[in-house]
Amino acid sequence: PAFISYRAAERSAMVRRRRRDGVGAMRWFVALLALTRPAPGTGSESDFGSALRDIASDAALESDYVVAIRRELHRAPELMWEEFGTSALVKRELDSMGIEHRDVASPGVVGVIGTGGSPAVLLRADMDALPVLEESDASFFPDALKSRNKGIMHACGHDGHVAMLLGAAKLLKRRESLLNGTVYLAFQPAEEGGAGARRMLEAGLGSVEPPFETAFALHNWPYPETPSGTVGTRAGTIMAGSGSYEIAVAGAGGHAAVPHKNIDVVVCGAAVVTALQTIVSRRVDPLDSVVISTTVFRAGGAASNVMADAATLAGTFRALDKKTFEWLHGAIESTARLAAETHGCTVVVDFAPSKDGVTREEYPPTVNDPNAAAFASQMAREVLGGGAETVRDVAPVMPAEDFSFFGETAPSAMMWLGSYNASAGAVWPLHSTKYVLDEGVLHRGTAMHVGYAAGFLRKRGAF
Numbered sequence: 001p002a003f004i005s006y007r008a009a010e011r012s013a014m015v016r017r018r019r020r021d022g023v024g025a026m027r028w029f030v031a032l033l034a035l036t037r038p039a040p041g042t043g044s045e046s047d048f049g050s051a052l053r054d055i056a057s058d059a060a061l062e063s064d065y066v067v068a069i070r071r072e073l074h075r076a077p078e079l080m081w082e083e084f085g086t087s088a089l090v091k092r093e094l095d096s097m098g099i100e101h102r103d104v105a106s107p108g109v110v111g112v113i114g115t116g117g118s119p120a121v122l123l124r125a126d127m128d129a130l131p132v133l134e135e136s137d138a139s140f141f142p143d144a145l146k147s148r149n150k151g152i153m154h155a156c157g158h159d160g161h162v163a164m165l166l167g168a169a170k171l172l173k174r175r176e177s178l179l180n181g182t183v184y185l186a187f188q189p190a191e192e193g194g195a196g197a198r199r200m201l202e203a204g205l206g207s208v209e210p211p212f213e214t215a216f217a218l219h220n221w222p223y224p225e226t227p228s229g230t231v232g233t234r235a236g237t238i239m240a241g242s243g244s245y246e247i248a249v250a251g252a253g254g255h256a257a258v259p260h261k262n263i264d265v266v267v268c269g270a271a272v273v274t275a276l277q278t279i280v281s282r283r284v285d286p287l288d289s290v291v292i293s294t295t296v297f298r299a300g301g302a303a304s305n306v307m308a309d310a311a312t313l314a315g316t317f318r319a320l321d322k323k324t325f326e327w328l329h330g331a332i333e334s335t336a337r338l339a340a341e342t343h344g345c346t347v348v349v350d351f352a353p354s355k356d357g358v359t360r361e362e363y364p365p366t367v368n369d370p371n372a373a374a375f376a377s378q379m380a381r382e383v384l385g386g387g388a389e390t391v392r393d394v395a396p397v398m399p400a401e402d403f404s405f406f407g408e409t410a411p412s413a414m415m416w417l418g419s420y421n422a423s424a425g426a427v428w429p430l431h432s433t434k435y436v437l438d439e440g441v442l443h444r445g446t447a448m449h450v451g452y453a454a455g456f457l458r459k460r461g462a463f
Contacts, residue, residue: 055171055447056385058447065170066442066443074145074154076147078149079152080128080190081107082128104200108189108200112183115180119210119457121456122186122205124186124197124217125161125165126161127188128192128196130431133151134433136425140426153433155432157219157220157437160437164417164445167446168453172450178454182210188200194402196402197404197406201406206409216372216449216453218415218445219415222426222428223420225394227418227421228419230418231448233394236368237367237368237396238397239401240397241319241320241322242363243329244353246312246313246314247350249268249313250346251310253306256304256306256307263344264343265308266299266300275336276339279335289319289320289398291317292317298311314353318398320396322365325365332349364405371463372463374463383450394416419441424438424439426438
């Protein structure tokens with residue numbers, strides 16, 4: 001009784017501190033788990049090895065659940081920082097599994113499974129959709145299952161990512177007595193430009209006790225190099241760093257019949273667009289991968305005989321090397337300024353442009369820790385089976401991911417979940433209005449999440 005009273009007093013003291021925000025709140029949460037959970041798992045290595053081998057088959061048995069969750073989310077997509085319905089669904093499911101959770105960088109949610117002690121591993125799923133009108137082929141994905149929020153679509157498969165991690169939560173909770181440590185389930189908002197990962201880290205996840213010692217994420221990859229049934233990753237940089245720019249060009253408008261009395265912002269803007277391409281072709285090492293794409297050029301109105309006073313250019317820049325990515329800022333600004341001055345214009349370059357009150361954040365390159373990447377591949381072979389054809393070494397790509405912020409916090413691995421499948425209509429690229437996710441691979445992603453977390457804890461925090 002005295003022991004129980006002591007524990008009750010401890011819990012009461014923690015409850016009184018629950019209102020604290022940020023790091024303190026997150027520490028309270030995990031400390032409470034440590035008090036209310038049994039001692040660290042003591043299952044034998046043979047028991048655990050058997051459980052590991054059963055992960056793929058157990059995940060396949062949860063396929064209907066994972067697909068049902070994905071479809072529920074697909075019908076109700078939400079843009080970044082608006083994922084409150086998605087967050088509510090996540091909490092509903094975690095509650096039904098008996099998994100403790102709390103809001104972190106709301107609508108972000110973090111669930112916790114295990115002992116509440118070290119070592120700890122973080123599994124991440126992003127939740128946001130895109131401002132895209134769904135046009136997927138109804139013969140592969142019926143209209144009844146499509147987005148009900150017009151102009152918003154899960155065109156990057158984040159609905160599948162959430163569903164896979166919830167499936168993994170079920171399996172991990174079922175194996176909780178075998179877990180010699182803690183698993184954090186991070187359901188992250190605002191990957192599509194809002195740096196939700198960084199916000200979650202700043203809101204306490206980056207300073208949680210015990211700290212996570214590795215992080216793992218999957219991204220469905222509907223491209224021919226990763227057909228359904230495969231996974232892929234690599235050591236080192238796997239995704240580029242990305243930034244945005246907006247260039248305001250100022251000239252002097254007037255009648256188009258007398259251009260010599262004006263300063264033509266269209267000619268100036270065109271010169272800037274062309275000059276920016278020389279950064280890639282003439283100022284960057286050919287062996288270094290860089291992209292600069294000007295995708296917006298606005299000038300003038302409806303009248304064809306009026307030259308505008310101002311123009312706006314906007315675009316994106318990418319690099320695989322972090323130093324090159326940082327260098328690009330100065331190169332873009334100076335190149336735009338000098339090209340515009342040649343034609344009599346001035347420019348202002350903004351690297352943090354906003355739209356509808358939302359600033360598109362910069363992401364550093366996503367760099368896989370070599371040991372974490374090798375461990376992810378090893379777990380894929382153990383859990384999913386197969387050799388080099390199934391577990392592939394992939395090339396780096398120029399799209400970006402804010403999982404990079406987790407990678408800067410702890411040794412981490414991003415892995416592609418192969419999902420290119422012509423028979424399922426899954427041949428359209430990410431962000432396409434016609435994108436279709438091969439739902440048949442989702443249980444494999446669930447198994448990979450479980451395998452990575454369970455395997456890491458089995459080795460007591462070692463790769």
